[in-house]
Amino acid sequence: MDPDRLDAVARTYTADMTSIRGRRVHRLVVRRLARYDHVLPATTADGAAALLALSADGSAAFCQTDGRGPAANLTTCGPTPGITVTSAHDLTKDSLPTLHWTVLHPGLPTGPLTITSDAASADEVESTLRPH
Numbered sequence: 162m163d164p165d166r167l168d169a170v171a172r173t174y175t176a177d178m179t180s181i182r183g184r185r186v187h188r189l190v191v192r193r194l195a196r197y198d199h200v201l202p203a204t205t206a207d208g209a210a211a212l213l214a215l216s217a218d219g220s221a222a223f224c225q226t227d228g229r230g231p232a233a234n235l236t237t238c239g240p241t242p243g244i245t246v247t248s249a250h251d252l253t254k255d256s257l258p259t260l261h262w263t264v265l266h267p268g269l270p271t272g273p274l275t276i277t278s279d280a281a282s283a284d285e286v287e288s289t290l291r292p293h
Contacts, residue, residue, distance in 0.1 A: 162200055167191055170200050174212055178228030182252055186228050189250055189257050193235055194222055228252065232260055243267040 171190040175183035190212060194200050197214035205211050211225035219240035226233040232249040247263040262276045 162195060162197055164191075164195065167195060167200055170202060170212065174202060174210060175228065177210075182228035185252050185255065185257055186224075186226060186233055189233055189235065190224060192257075194224070197222060226252075233257075 168191060171187045171194075174190065175187045177183075178186060190200075194212065194214045197216045197220070199216075200212055200214045203211045203213045205225055209225055209227070211223060214222040214224075216239075220237070221239050222235060222237045224233065224235045231251065231253060233252055234247050234249050236245055236247040238245040243266070245265045247265075249260045249262075250257045251260050259278045261278055263273050264276065265273045
């Protein structure tokens with residue numbers, strides 16, 4: 162996606178957030194949704210603002226936060242149907258570290274699995290779980 166267009170979409174999305182949280186959510190959106198072909202403003206069923214990212218390969222991502230909670234979740238899926246990975250990013254820290262990942266895979270009999278983060282494995286887990 163065009164970086165200037167993504168920046169504009171992210172700025173519009175974060176306009177109603179406090180300045181610090183808005184900057185952090187903006188940075189998260191720009192960093193994590195840049196690889197998608199389209200990032201579109203959306204509205205959830207309950208009327209909350211959200212972003213939907215779509216790629217030609219069938220991958221998608223979803224972000225919905227008002228910037229007020231301790232974390233912002235970013236859910237990615239595809240192109241394999243039924244597999245989703247949600248990463249929770251710490252909005253209290255400027256570096257936006259990942260607190261944990263929740264993986265939903267139809268082949269797992271246990272339901273969603275949560276993987277907690279530690280500094281040594283965060284990059285490895287993130288690259289392994291990120292849809293390609």
